[in-house]
Amino acid sequence: MWPQRAAVIGCGLIGKRRAEALAPIVHSVEIYDLQPERAHAIAGGIRCAVTHPSAHAALEAAGPGGLAVIATTHDGLAPTALMAIDAGCHVLIEKPGARGPAELDAVLSAAQSAGVIVRVGYNHRFHPAVLEAHRLLQAGDLGCVLLVRGRYGHGGRPGYEREWRATPSMSGGGELLDQGVHLLDLTRFLTGDIALRYGAVSTRYWEMPVEDNAFVHVELAGGGDGWLHASWTEWKNLFSLEITCRSVKLELTGLGGSYGPERLSVFRMPDEMGPPLITTTEWPPGDASWRLELEDVFAAISGQGGVGATGADASALLRVVERIYAP
Numbered sequence: 673m674w675p676q677r678a679a680v681i682g683c684g685l686i687g688k689r690r691a692e693a694l695a696p697i698v699h700s701v702e703i704y705d706l707q708p709e710r711a712h713a714i715a716g717g718i719r720c721a722v723t724h725p726s727a728h729a730a731l732e733a734a735g736p737g738g739l740a741v742i743a744t745t746h747d748g749l750a751p752t753a754l755m756a757i758d759a760g761c762h763v764l765i766e767k768p769g770a771r772g773p774a775e776l777d778a779v780l781s782a783a784q785s786a787g788v789i790v791r792v793g794y795n796h797r798f799h800p801a802v803l804e805a806h807r808l809l810q811a812g813d814l815g816c817v818l819l820v821r822g823r824y825g826h827g828g829r830p831g832y833e834r835e836w837r838a839t840p841s842m843s844g845g846g847e848l849l850d851q852g853v854h855l856l857d858l859t860r861f862l863t864g865d866i867a868l869r870y871g872a873v874s875t876r877y878w879e880m881p882v883e884d885n886a887f888v889h890v891e892l893a894g895g896g897d898g899w900l901h902a903s904w905t906e907w908k909n910l911f912s913l914e915i916t917c918r919s920v921k922l923e924l925t926g927l928g929g930s931y932g933p934e935r936l937s938v939f940r941m942p943d944e945m946g947p948p949l950i951t952t953t954e955w956p957p958g959d960a961s962w963r964l965e966l967e968d969v970f971a972a973i974s975g976q977g978g979v980g981a982t983g984a985d986a987s988a989l990l991r992v993v994e995r996i997y998a999p
Contacts, residue, residue: 674970675762677702679734681727681752682743683710686766686793690741693962695720697970698739704730727752728759736760739969741793746849747842750775753790757782762789762973764966768853769986771844772994780983791969792986794857797979798961798968801924801936802858804953805915806979808922808938809862815918817863820898822855822913825906826930828878832904838880846882848873848993852902856888856989857981858913859900864893865988871996877905888996921948928959 676699680691683705691714694701701721705711708723715721724730731740740756742749742765750770756763763783769792770776783790796802808814825847836842837850848871860866869891873883884904892898911931913924921939926932934955939948968978 674698674974675734675737675739676700677734677738679704679730679738679740679756679761680714680743681705681730681740681756682745682748682766683707683714684743687741687743688714689962690743690764690793690966691718691721693966694739694741697963697966700733702730702733727755731756731759731761734759734761738762739764739973742766745836745842746771746844750779753779754782757786757788757790760786760788762969764791764793764969765986766793767857767981767986768792768844768849768990768993769983770990771849773987773990776983776987776990780987783983789969789973790983791972792981792983793965794854794861794981794986795961795965796854796858796927797861797981798964799927799934799959800955801926801934801953802862803979804936805922805924806862809915809917814920814922816894816896817892817915817917818896819916820859820863820892820896820900820914821916822859822898822900823903823906824851824855824911825901825903826851826909827907828884828904833878833880838878838882840881843882845993845997846873846875846880846886847884847902847904848886848888848996850902850904852886852888852900853989853993855900855902855913856890856992857985859890859892859898860985860988861979861981862915863896863898866890866892866898866992868992868995869897871992873996886996888992890992928955928957933957 679702740761870889
């Protein structure tokens with residue numbers, strides 16, 4: 673049985689997308705934000721939305737068995753998730769789930785005791801190119817993965833160094849915790865568990881106490897290498913993920929919008945080698961990942977499993993991040 677009520681705590685861009693995706697599949701969306709005008713702005717465009725004067729009130733309205741979507745700044749993710757669990761709600765926490773693994777592990781422990789589901793919002797898993805790449809890799813006929821090469825970045829905007837992401841006490845870190853964790857998660861999702869071999873962060877452009885670039889080398893489950901770069905100095909928005917297997921290479925590019933059309937190219941190497949056989953699929957504009965991830969969460973609540981990121985997945989990623997940040 674899917675939840676009939678949901679709460680959205682935090683009404684920034686991601687909270688807005690979550691509320692809009694929830695509206696067609698629940699009876700009511702209970703909304704709260706520290707800035708009431710943001711909550712009212714979202715509620716005004718959703719027929720089943722109700723605003724509340726506190727996070728506690730919104731979570732109580734969602735009630736036991738409801739779903740709470742936590743879309744606050746990083747410092748509020750774990751405390752609000754604990755509040756939601758105390759109200760009896762299942763929880764979808766926006767990535768990265770917390771500022772560090774200790775915060776998230778406390779949430780997972782509380783959820784286990786309460787018997788509720790926790791998922792973490794790594795919505796990139798639900799982009800069509802990623803889902804198709806996952807299907808191809810899971811089929812098992814591409815051979816072992818030799819190499820993953822990932823790049824993800826944007827260039828910020830005027831005043832970026834004064835936003836909450838540039839404040840360590842609120843964000844827990846910079847670009848590694850922003851877009852870098854998406855690359856780490858996709859690598860784990862598509863190829864299996866990873867082990868950190870090298871990580872470095874640097875601040876080269878933005879005058880802020882968190883990193884604007886992150887470089888990570890991981891060992892893949894089958895012994896291959898993953899090389900990942902996340903950047904806030906990518907002056908043309910970029911998403912690129914390449915997965916090289918024994919005889920096939922998968923290349924995922926674009927996420928729609930400013931990142932360009934979403935494409936999956938499959939390069940199949942003939943037995944005699946030489947030029948590969950290339951097939952490319954391009955998906956039309958639009959981002960259904962928010963809806964698909966919520967449907968996956970609801971399936972998990974109903975006991976049907978799913979492919980979304982679990983709390984354990986997010987905790988493993990935060991442990992990698994913690995090691996990279998360690999002095």
